[in-house]
Amino acid sequence: MKIGVFVCHCGSNIAGTVDVVQVAEAAKSMPEVAFAKDTMYACSEPGQQGIIDAIKEMGLDGAVVASCTPRMHGSTFMRTVARAGLNPYMFEMANIREHVSWIGKDKVANTRKAIDLVRMAVAKLAQNKPLYSQSFSINKRVMIIGGGVAGIQAALDCADGGLQVVLVEKTTTIGGKMAKLDKTFPTVDCSSCILGPRMVDVAQHPNITLHASAEVDEVFGYVGNYQVEVRKKATYVNWKTCTGCGACMEKCPSKKSKDPFNELIGTTTAINIPFPQAIPKRASIDRDSCIKFKTGKCGICAKVCPTKAIDYDQQDEMITEEVGAIIAATGFDLMDWHVYGQYGAGRYPDVITSLQYERMLSASGPTGGHIKRPSDKKEPKTIVFIQCVGSRDKSVGRPYCTGFCCMYTAKQAILTKDHIPDSESYVFYMDIRAPGKMYDEFTRRAMEEYGAKYIRGRVSMVYPQDGKMIVRGVDTLAGAQVEVEADLVVLAVGAEGAAGSAQLAEKLRISYDSYGFFMEGHPKLKPVETNTAGVYLAGCAQGPKDIPSSVAQGSAAAAKVLSLFSKDQLQSDPQVSKVDLKRCVGCMKCAITCPFGAIKETEVRGEIKAQVIETICQGCGICTSTCRQGAIQLQNFTDNQILAEVNALLSSETEEA
Amino acid sequence: MSLQDELKAQIVKRLPELDVVIGWGQGYDSLHRTPLFITSEADVDKLVFDPLCVHNLSTYLTRYGSAKRIGVVVKGCDSRSVVELLQEKLIHRDKVMVFGLPCEGVADLGKVKRALAAKDLDMGRVRAASFADGDLVVTVSGQEIRLPMAEVQADKCGRCRYHNAVIHDEFAGQPITEAAPDTYADVAAFEEQTLEERMEFWREQMERCVRCYACRNACPLCVCRDYCIGQSREPNWVSQRDGLEEKFFFQMIHATHLAGRCTECGECERACPVDIPLLLLKRKLGKEILELFDYRAGTDPDAKPPLLNFKVQEDTINERGW
Amino acid sequence: MDKELRIVGFLCNWCSYGGADTAGVGRFVQPTDLRIIRMPCSGRIDPLFVLKTLIGGADGVLVSGCHPRDCHYAEGNYYARRRLEVLKRFLPIIGIDPGRFEYTWVSASEGQRWQHVVTSFTNQIHALGPVQRIGRQSLAKACSLGTVLEPLA
């Protein structure tokens, strides 16, 4: 083999503390090395050309570049090598910048270390083999899980881009949290007026198939070719014939059912359509409060339904959707605010959540848009907002900032003044976080124009006294204890990943944090990708964010899918595991440890053998270190390649004593 | 009926269902037994079972193609290898028939040899051997010598928890009820030495290794045979150089490859022609795995072995704090 | 510091190798003894690599991967943790100081932590001193017989 070694100065970044000329000189006497040279900037255009020329002129079979980290320029140089006509895997990198020149000042020691790293890279390269990717076709349909504003945006963008879209929503209507909001900051425009038309677009778009009241059961396959099993949960109403006329709701005698859409501040009928603009506008029965289900008698809805859509025997239905990519946009839920016993959360009816308050403000909400305190239905005059309930609070295990509470609290203070002009609002806050266009102006307006009284400090407790809620806290700016006699207390409860997101993440094989938020591929550079190819993220599912950011991420995820689907074929990564059939004894231990289910059993001449599905294999090599007889080898990180590095290093002398 | 006759009857009864039954027969002298491959009723008569039946016959189970139905005679310790092979899907339950036995302990011929040598007698000259009242009675150079079994018994038998076959289709004789606790006292005693002494000990031991691979070939769980990474080029873990490091490293391969699988049957050590105490290495692993994962290999064919398993939060492994 | 010792690191590509890069970018000065081998995942690290390296004469081996729960491949470090813990507990029986081998978790953002890990591990190895090579006797014997030595591998 003829190996070329190129040692980069990186200006003075490397050459300042490593004798690069000496490194190149030392490389010349390493086994298989036919050419070695230092170069000013290996990654620059002339630098790359120099590598290409040397490969061509000297007829090299492979190249080692000693420069920065392969995490930075590994792929750059693989392309360079390919441009010179070699297989891109006939290339290795020695990291003599981040791991050498930048972390040590002793030039002699650094140079010795750089030579060792080059020796190891050369030894490994001598074991490298050309690797080739496989192409496979893509199913150009996309599934979007979660029909909040982020999912809706992604669905519409993908559908407008000509893709077939399958939208899966857990509840009986799309819209997510935004559908529950009254008005939105910073423009204070009506939430349903801007969201409603987009929801209708989803319903009417010829490219979108909507499965509401549905959840993902299992996911098989890989990028380009996923099979997703969707469970359509029984609604006991045939949605094909239901027209959403609402006759059933009018007649249903069970009027005290829980109303999750209204955040449980009102009640609804056992058969119901959550709100007038619901999409799909279809009724469904809540089994737990339906008299027919509880006692066997009633059946009024079946009698009044003009299209005979009621079906008490309906069962969950399983369907399989085949798609090439998946966007997870499952949003958020409020954390369990009952942990705040000191605020009387859940105990005192007049301590409510911000989302409940939104429903109270909404003209289509249970109070018809009139603010009434739950205990006695009276109009409150003094309202206290407490921010950071379950945000930035390590004592309840929530160190992070939910990000949008400062803004919506200001919004709610403004709306409160609009609804009840003689009311007074107090806001307990830690810091006001209002970065964003027109955001800081907005919170200032709440204080300056609407007279909301902002008190910087935490509330220590809330308790009832003579029909009032006493809110006791500190004003850290004034350095004094404060007590406010409130009629109503609104808690800005922090957000966490939607219920069930951890289970969904397991099915999708994507990572999630301990708060149920999905992990992006890279915190800066891959904000909507995940580490599973073909699975993307949008909206609050990835972390709390407001509507504009959720929409932007929805569009970004759609753009990623559109660009993925812009090709007809995908290339598989050839850095996958390969089974040596002779050596394999079919014990399938590799399949037990493979985290991706990439190994299946096959039969070769009557004997069981392992087989790697190359499109699923992610190249971790866990199987390789599981198989005792080395029958399954991760390409480009085979035992022999790693042993070559170990041996090269151990055979070189350390510093002379 | 004696235990041996009961076993013979069982084999005769089941032989028609099987291609072969592996048992023990008379070896080249009165002290040695050898594997016996029974394919006909006539062969059954050659079957022997006594404390000289040291071989773990389950080693042979993986040497037949998957089409054959094989019977195997096992002592308590041997039966754990069968369980382990089943658990690892290296053999299949419907292809093996297990003739289980109770076992009070087998002799360690090394100890017999040393005991005789202490009396200036040569084990090679033993002409007859039998068992009476817990003694091994041998006739050597015209004398009758009684060696108490307690003195010449294999170490593993003194700490055996599984005297009866833990898996069987047929069981001959009466199960033994008592079981000894195994406190890994041998490992602890060895580790009283300093690290340097231990290293020196192994240097001396491994120096003698002739790389015959008898240890590996005797191990019922080393099923890779021709594809053992101790000898292969792809992957090439050990060079052909006949140095101490290569010999030592081969034993590291064998030990780590048996981690969480080794049933401590001791065949590796018994097979070693130069008497390297290989079982100690495996027992050390067995001890650590027992402590970490509360797991004993070869006791439950349905268990998930600890090294193919994990807990997100391990109870016994501290997160590396530094 | 005294004479450099032979310390080998096996690092997963996604977290710890990245953490070592981050340490470099931050110019966090470290001892120069360590040589890093990049692995895709800590789950790829066969304990035999560590044994091979130690028996082959390295004075110390450091393995580092993603923190538990953060593995790029979801589960690799969980398997690694069990394998490596068993290995660490095995070493004393063959007379190798378990302090010559450590495994730890460093994320791609923890440059400072990486500096700390490398520095303390290097100090730990220097405190233990250079290793007595297992093969030294046979080497000596071979020399006395006048055999030409192949490179040790």
Ligand SMILES: Cc1cc2nc3c(=O)[nH]c(=O)nc-3n(C[C@H](O)[C@H](O)[C@H](O)COP(=O)(O)OP(=O)(O)OC[C@H]3O[C@@H](n4cnc5c(N)ncnc54)[C@H](O)[C@@H]3O)c2cc1C
């Ligand atoms: C009180 C309050 C007021 C707010 N006011 C404003 C404001 O004025 N302006 C602003 O910009 N932002 C505001 N926000 C933030 C805003 O609600 C979010 O930015 C937005 O809702 C995020 O949209 P999303 O689609 O990511 O998530 P969501 O709105 O949570 O939607 C997620 C959807 O996914 C569905 N889903 C969940 N799990 C699954 C599953 N497993 N399978 C299928 N479907 C699933 C849910 O049912 C839901 O329909 C406010 C938030 C709160 C709490």
Ligand code: SF4
């Ligand atoms: S590749 Fe190895 S681990 Fe997988 S089935 Fe074959 S022998 Fe078993």
Ligand code: SF4
């Ligand atoms: S390399 Fe990883 S993903 Fe690929 S088959 Fe092996 S264990 Fe599975």
Ligand code: SF4
């Ligand atoms: S390693 Fe030795 S003791 Fe363990 S199962 Fe194999 S032969 Fe028996």
Ligand code: SF4
């Ligand atoms: S030592 Fe390992 S590779 Fe060799 S035969 Fe035994 S299990 Fe297989």
